[in-house]
Amino acid sequence: MAPHKVSIIGSGNWGSAIAKIVGHNARQHSDMFEEEVRMWVFEEQVDGKNLTDIINEKHENVKYLPGTQLPDNVVAIPDLTKACEGADLLIFVLPHQVSVLSGLSLSHNGPIADPIQTQFVGKVCGDLKGKIGANARAISLIKGLAFHDNNISLFTDEIEHSLGIPTAALSGANIADEVAQEKFCETTIGSKTIEEDGDIWFKVSLFNAPYFRVNVIADSVGVQICGALKNVIAVGAGFCDGLQYGNNTKAAVIRRGLLEMRKFGKAFFEGGVRTETFFGNDRGHDIDIYFASNSLLASLESCGVADLITTCLGGRNRKVSEKFVTAGKSIEELEEQMLNGQKLQGTTTAKEVYDFLSVRGKTEDFPLMTCVYRIIYCGDSPEMIAKDE
Numbered sequence: 001m002a003p004h005k006v007s008i009i010g011s012g013n014w015g016s017a018i019a020k021i022v023g024h025n026a027r028q029h030s031d032m033f034e035e036e037v038r039m040w041v042f043e044e045q046v047d048g049k050n051l052t053d054i055i056n057e058k059h060e061n062v063k064y065l066p067g068t069q070l071p072d073n074v075v076a077i078p079d080l081t082k083a084c085e086g087a088d089l090l091i092f093v094l095p096h097q098v099s100v101l102s103g104l105s106l107s108h109n110g111p112i113a114d115p116i117q118t119q120f121v122g123k124v125c126g127d128l129k130g131k132i133g134a135n136a137r138a139i140s141l142i143k144g145l146a147f148h149d150n151n152i153s154l155f156t157d158e159i160e161h162s163l164g165i166p167t168a169a170l171s172g173a174n175i176a177d178e179v180a181q182e183k184f185c186e187t188t189i190g191s192k193t194i195e196e197d198g199d200i201w202f203k204v205s206l207f208n209a210p211y212f213r214v215n216v217i218a219d220s221v222g223v224q225i226c227g228a229l230k231n232v233i234a235v236g237a238g239f240c241d242g243l244q245y246g247n248n249t250k251a252a253v254i255r256r257g258l259l260e261m262r263k264f265g266k267a268f269f270e271g272g273v274r275t276e277t278f279f280g281n282d283r284g285h286d287i288d289i290y291f292a293s294n295s296l297l298a299s300l301e302s303c304g305v306a307d308l309i310t311t312c313l314g315g316r317n318r319k320v321s322e323k324f325v326t327a328g329k330s331i332e333e334l335e336e337q338m339l340n341g342q343k344l345q346g347t348t349t350a351k352e353v354y355d356f357l358s359v360r361g362k363t364e365d366f367p368l369m370t371c372v373y374r375i376i377y378c379g380d381s382p383e384m385i386a387k388d389e
């Protein structure tokens with residue numbers, strides 16, 4: 001079989017960290033992959049130069065992952081179609097959306113303006129439609145959910161429907177900077193077609209590294225719900241830190257958050273999610289069991305409680321939300337100041353989740369996520385996060 005041709009769609013903090021692993025593995029396993037890994041870069045100017053030129057000259061994404069050397073077989077390409085031409089393995093690693101401020105001044109204490117949201121994935125898939133081979137497969141590393149007119153869908157479904165190719169999801173306790181520094185962690189791939197996806201994404205070792213251990217499970221929905229909703233809970237954890245509420249309160253937020261995440265998955269997704277994806281059990285790894293006995297079971301997954309913990313301890317959502325409490329500035333101002341203008345998922349998703357729940361009359365069933373929304377968008381006191389109501 002011809003070696004797989006890999007393209008990475010996205011080149012932010014996580015996109016660049018994963019490019020380091022994928023580039024290294026493609027070079028190591030030249031019988032399985034073409035050595036060159038193309039990475040689509042949304043072109044930006046950095047100190048008067050194109051970011052793509054800087055990446056290709058210095059082999060470093062100086063804007064989104066400074067200080068990490070990328071393998072020189074990772075090639076930055078500003079044209080999306082060219083970056084994906086002939087690829088049969090597509091790795092989607094885009095922010096789920098960006099907020100473009102409507103220009104109103106935003107206040108920490110009062111209601112804030114509704115930013116105009118731009119969904120990346122739909123636009124990217126639209127541009128790629130008809131240009132991707134029928135035998136290609138995709139994997140989404142995006143942590144978010146797609147909301148359209150207060151309806152919800154998974155990014156794997158969006159990609160599958162748009163490009164007509166099977167799409168898996170990868171999510172775990174994976175703060176990009178730590179992965180880039182090769183600090184040990186685990187991750188979970190969720191797949192509806194575990195046998196084929198297990199072969200492609202797991203057995204051929206595109207992602208596995210000694211410091212990045214991959215497991216594959218059948219609960220693709222659960223993997224994505226975890227990755228999206230933990231961001232909202234992490235904002236709550238950041239409020240606790242800003243208020244210096246201590247570890248016990250933060251642990252209560254994490255516990256309640258995890259329960260709400262699972263409840264959300266079970267309530268709104270046909271076929272539901274598996275409790276084990278969120279909390280785990282001790283029956284072993286799905287993929288090992290699958291290949292050994294052809295049965296599907298679940299085990300404790302990195303995408304569940306582990307990702308929630310790491311995001312609530314060290315993620316960007318937590319960091320900015322802590323500052324929201326202590327600095328008296330809007331989330332948008334803090335993103336600009338602290339994250340180079342990158343947008344957080346938790347803040348936008350808190351609103352999307354709230355709007356979704358609200359039209360269904362279900363906000364009271366999800367008190368923690370509703371509370372996070374009210375603190376950011378309605379000017380409620382951050383102290384609400386630790387009130388038992």
Ligand SMILES: NC(=O)c1ccc[n+]([C@@H]2O[C@H](COP(=O)([O-])OP(=O)(O)OC[C@H]3O[C@@H](n4cnc5c(N)ncnc54)[C@H](O)[C@@H]3O)[C@@H](O)[C@H]2O)c1
Pocket residue numbers: 010011012013014015016041042043064093094095096098120141142143144174175176177342343345
């Ligand atoms: N950063 C992490 O630690 C981490 C870890 C795991 C998963 N994730 C998830 O991975 C996904 C990608 O996150 P990231 O950290 O790589 O991205 P990021 O938050 O660093 O966002 C920057 C990316 O957005 C692109 N961009 C900016 N403006 C754009 C525009 N107008 N059009 C198109 N692209 C534009 C930039 O080129 C860059 O690729 C997200 O869903 C995130 O939740 C992030």
Ligand SMILES: O=P(O)(O)OC[C@H](O)CO
Pocket residue numbers: 143172173174175176231234307310311314315316317318345
């Ligand atoms: O920095 P955050 O809050 O976007 O979280 C990063 C990763 O998702 C943690 O796994």
